[in-house]
Amino acid sequence: MHITAAQVRWFRFHNSGLHEPFATPEAIAEALFGVQAQILPAAALALWQRTPDLTYAEVNHRLHESRSLIKLWGQRGTLHLYRTEDWPLLHSALSQRRTWWQAQAEKQQGAEEYKQKVLRAAALLKEHNFLTRSRLYALDAMLNKEDFSSWGGVFSDLVHQGVACHAGQEGNEGRFAHREHWLPDLPWTLQPSDTANTTVMQRYFRAYAPAAESDFRYWRNAKTGESHRWLAQLTETLVEITVDEQLLLVHREDLDALCAPPPPPEAWPVRLLYRFDPLLLGHKDKTWLLEPEHYRRVWRPAGHIEGTLLLHGRIAGTWRYDRQNGGLKVTLTPFAPLPDYARPTIEAQAQGIAEFFALPLAALDIIA
Numbered sequence: 079m080h081i082t083a084a085q086v087r088w089f090r091f092h093n094s095g096l097h098e099p100f101a102t103p104e105a106i107a108e109a110l111f112g113v114q115a116q117i118l119p120a121a122a123l124a125l126w127q128r129t130p131d132l133t134y135a136e137v138n139h140r141l142h143e144s145r146s147l148i149k150l151w152g153q154r155g156t157l158h159l160y161r162t163e164d165w166p167l168l169h170s171a172l173s174q175r176r177t178w179w180q181a182q183a184e185k186q187q188g189a190e191e192y193k194q195k196v197l198r199a200a201a202l203l204k205e206h207n208f209l210t211r212s213r214l215y216a217l218d219a220m221l222n223k224e225d226f227s228s229w230g231g232v233f234s235d236l237v238h239q240g241v242a243c244h245a246g247q248e249g250n251e252g253r254f255a256h257r258e259h260w261l262p263d264l265p266w267t268l269q270p271s272d273t274a275n276t277t278v279m280q281r282y283f284r285a286y287a288p289a290a291e292s293d294f295r296y297w298r299n300a301k302t303g304e305s306h307r308w309l310a311q312l313t314e315t316l317v318e319i320t321v322d323e324q325l326l327l328v329h330r331e332d333l334d335a336l337c338a339p340p341p342p343p344e345a346w347p348v349r350l351l352y353r354f355d356p357l358l359l360g361h362k363d364k365t366w367l368l369e370p371e372h373y374r375r376v377w378r379p380a381g382h383i384e385g386t387l388l389l390h391g392r393i394a395g396t397w398r399y400d401r402q403n404g405g406l407k408v409t410l411t412p413f414a415p416l417p418d419y420a421r422p423t424i425e426a427q428a429q430g431i432a433e434f435f436a437l438p439l440a441a442l443d444i445i446a
Contacts, residue, residue: 081321081336086288087366087391088340089332093285094357095128096349096388103129103137104146104161111281112158112168114354115149119435121159123352126434134435142246145261149244151177151230151237154299157244165257166267169240170274177238179230186224195220199232200241207259210251240266275304276311283316286360288326288336296362343390348423350397350410350431352385359383368393372413387412389420399431405440406432412444 091097093109100106103125107113115121122137140147145162152158152168155178160168176184183192195218202217203209209217211226211233225232233254236242245255257264269277275298282294295305309316309327316327319336328336340346351357358364364373375396376384387395387410395412408428416424425442432439 079319079333079337081288081319083322083366084340084391085336085338086321086326088346089288089336090286090357090360090366091346091388091391092335093287094360096357097347099130100128103132103140107147107159107161108164109281110285110356111164111278112152112160113356114359115157115159117353118149120353120355123431123434124355125159126430127349127351127355132434138246148261151234153297155230155234162261162264165240165243165261165264167269167274167277169238170269170271171278172238173240173268174271177230177234179227179232179234180238183225183232195225196232196235196239200236200239203236203242203254203256204258208245208248208253208255210248210253212251272307272311275300276308279305279308280312280315282360283312283327283329284332285356287328287332288319288321289328289361290324290326293361293363297360344417344419346390348420348427349388350385350408350424350427351388352431354383355386357388358386366392375413387424389417401437402440405438406435407441407443408432408439409443409445412446415446416444 095106095109100109106125106128113121113124119134122134125137126132137147141149141159147159148162148165149157149159150165150168152160152172180192198218198220199214202214206213211231214232215221215223215226221232233242236254241257242254243257243260245253245260247253257266278298279294282297283289286293286297291305291309294300295302298305315329317330317333319326319328358367358376364377368376372393376386376393378384384396385398386393387397394414394416395410397408397410400407400409408431410424428442429439
């Protein structure tokens with residue numbers, strides 16, 4: 079079996095929902111097992127690229143009104159949007175490891191002291207249903223400023239324990255809700271951690287294959303011994319293939335689809351993927367997406383990832399948007415002159431992004 083790099087790229091592109099869209103945002107969040115949401119508009123745009131006719135207002139409705147989506151700290155310790163029904167699975171998968179905040183707090187304060195703080199915070203959240211960081215700080219004299227951070231703090235451990243979830247904003251602060259208040263009808267059925275992680279691994283290879291075991295570890299932030307253990311449960315499901323002398327794994331039942339010839343370059347959908355798109359986070363080695371000399375133009379210092387232009391399934395430039403004069407300005411910086419076939423689709427994508435935010439397109443600037 080000879081698999082080309084173009085076949086791999088097309089298969090990943092297709093499975094990510096960038097060729098044939100998913101039916102709902104919840105289906106995307108389930109298939110990709112979360113969409114990174116450190117920046118909520120970025121996660122919302124990732125859903126829009128994969129769901130027809132979605133708006134930012136609809137994403138917020140699904141998060142805060144119908145609550146079919148939920149924002150939690152998940153894999154890699156970063157915020158993601160998940161399908162709400164997947165919260166018990168996520169909790170089961172992550173429950174056996176301490177958060178970064180817990181490890182730091184226990185080192186500074188002692189394990190027992192910090193444990194009591196988290197228990198007290200959980201009780202107060204259950205009593206009040208909703209809390210912000212400032213309200214919790216005012217209510218509990220045990221807590222000090224070191225226990226709070228916009229990047230996590232004690233609330234990250236309440237989420238990690240399955241007690242709390244993000245629940246929108248209160249003024250300029252993030253608000254957190256107790257699970258039993260926010261989702262009183264959610265079945266809280268937990269699994270052994272290894273069972274849950276095997277399910278997560280199976281979903282990963284459905285969405286991001288062909289991929290190496292090391293890619294899964296990068297995506298999940300797992301240890302080698304853990305991934306070996308989970309992979310051993312999938313020997314009947316996954317098969318090994320070799321692409322450019324690299325050993326990769328794929329679902330056995332996906333082999334025929336993987337072997338299909340990809341369309342010619344001009345037939346691939348042109349996409350303006352925004353920051354932290356799932357396609358950019360699924361594999362440790364990024365050379366399948368772009369040339370090494372452009373890496374630092376996309377993956378920036380302090381973990382930032384730029385918005386990207388995809389041509390033929392590869393990154394061909396970066397882009398950003400700004401609100402300007404009551405509208406949206408999109409600025410695109412290609413790495414090389416654009417092919418003629420790409421320009422109409424880029425214009426349509428920019429217009430669609432503005433409409434997603436219920437704004438007119440003020441300008442599309444393409445910087446040569």
